[in-house]
Amino acid sequence: MFKGIDYYDIESELTDQARLIRDTVRDFVDREFLPVVREHYRAGTFPVELAATMGKLGLFGANLTGYGLPGIDQISYGLMMQELERGDSGLRSFVSVQGALVMYPIWKFGSESQKEYWLPRLATGEAVGCFGLTEPDFGSDPGGMITRAVKHGNEYRLSGVKMWITNGSIADLAVVWAKLDGEIRGFLVERGTAGFSSGEVAGKLSLRASITAELVLDEARVPAGNLLPGAVGLKSALSCLNQARYGIAWGAVGAAMACFDEALAYCRERKVFGKPVAGYQLTQAKLADMLTAITQGQLLSLQLGKLKEAGRLRPQQVSLAKRNNVRMALEVARTARGMLGANGISDEYQTMRHMCNLESVDTYEGTYEVHTLVLGRDLTGIDAFT
Incomplete structure (x- = not known):
């Protein structure tokens, strides 16, 4: 099973439930998803047959309460998103859309009859x-x-x-x-x-x-x-996107972790001029920079989760995390791709798949530039969108 990266002992901040949820999703990704993702990526398809399994695991709308929903805490939910995107941004997107963009608006804005009818069906994966x-x-x-x-x-x-x-x-x-x-x-x-x-x-x-x-x-x-x-009003629609962006902030860290792990393992094994690539100063500098960026993203996500769990989360704080973590993950993926050399363009390795995916994640649910302006408006009180 994937061991993860935890340079600042974030594990000590997690509850037993959070660890269990993370490890359960980690195991699902390793056993059920990673063995099939390469063929689906080649074919341009998604393994929809996994929806029922994800429903049984309680992944859909996991941080919502009532109507038979799990109601897990926000940090556990974030770790779930992290592990799903470690598999692929498409996998996290499937779960994120189902929970944050479909179930959440029904849960938040729907009538009682709409909630009672749709939420259980969406939670099990019976309905997409x-x-x-x-x-x-x-x-x-x-x-x-x-x-x-x-x-x-x-x-x-x-x-x-x-x-x-x-x-x-x-x-x-x-x-x-x-x-x-x-x-x-x-x-x-x-x-x-x-x-x-x-x-x-x-x-x-x-x-x-x-x-x-x-x-x-x-x-x-x-x-x-x-x-x-x-x-x-538009505010209702944007509040749904805010729920999804929270998951993206965590998910991007998972993609970065996957690329870092692959690059580190490769550089330890690959030999150039008589010694492992990992033994060269330029390689170690890249690894140190990647590790630092990922650790910053982890800590940012953890604090974001604490704010959300306490009910003190502001949309602008989510914008900062989405903006930072996705761009961080994209840069980590690009660096890792280069460290893999010519092998980096082969789908035998996962890094370029993550790199290509993150180009979309950097764009959707608010581009890097839009979230920059959100933060600028919050800091100055001046709207620079137009």
Whole structure:
């Protein structure tokens, strides 16, 4: 089993439950996912058959309470995300979308009947969900969305296109955001809804072991009872993204740990000019820098988890962690790829797969630049977005 990197004895900060959850997910990734990820990455597919197993392990919506959900603490949840992304960003994305972007809005904004019906099904993996916010022309500016909802008797009719939607083509349920009378609202759009269709995005060079789709709503007829009653305004949609970004901050550390571990092992074994690559000063300097960056990311995530568990977490703090940890992981992956030499471009090794994935993670759910401006606005009180 993967041993992990713990230079600052973070293990001593963890509860027994947190260790158990981390080790359980670590074992699942090692036994069930890593043996199949290379073939899925090559084929551009996701092992959907693992959804039931992940449901049995309680990975979906794990930090939510009630309705039979696990209700684990936020640090345990973060460690879970770390281990999933150590496997692949696509694996963490699958779980993150299901829990933070589909189950959370239903849990937070849904009616009691919506919660009772959907949350247990999503928790077990019986149903798969997706989150429809991003549009072809409105990614970093979701407030500019053009998808519209119009009330017709006892139903709403939704029209628009959503793009880059994880799980979109296999989802049984889509949480779709649309403007109703000029205000952004959330709707539950079920598979088979008249006027609703989806298609996979082809030609990806990143997140290949993940399903990405386009959602098309052409006067899609959504029952009035599928409106999320508590989801009013863009702030509701962004609060869901904040839940997911928390998991990303932890997950990126897992990807960095995987790349560091592989590079360290390789450099110890690979010999150049008569001695291991690890014996050269330039290599040791790179390893020291990578270790320092990962440790900083671990400590940042740990404190973020403590703030979230205490109910004192601010969205800007999540922006800082997402911005820092993903860019850190991307730099670690790039460095590790170089340390592997020509072997670094082969999928016999995992580093380049992580590197390519992290290019997407650096972009989605708020680009590095957008989170920079979020922090700048918080520091100065001046909005520099426009």
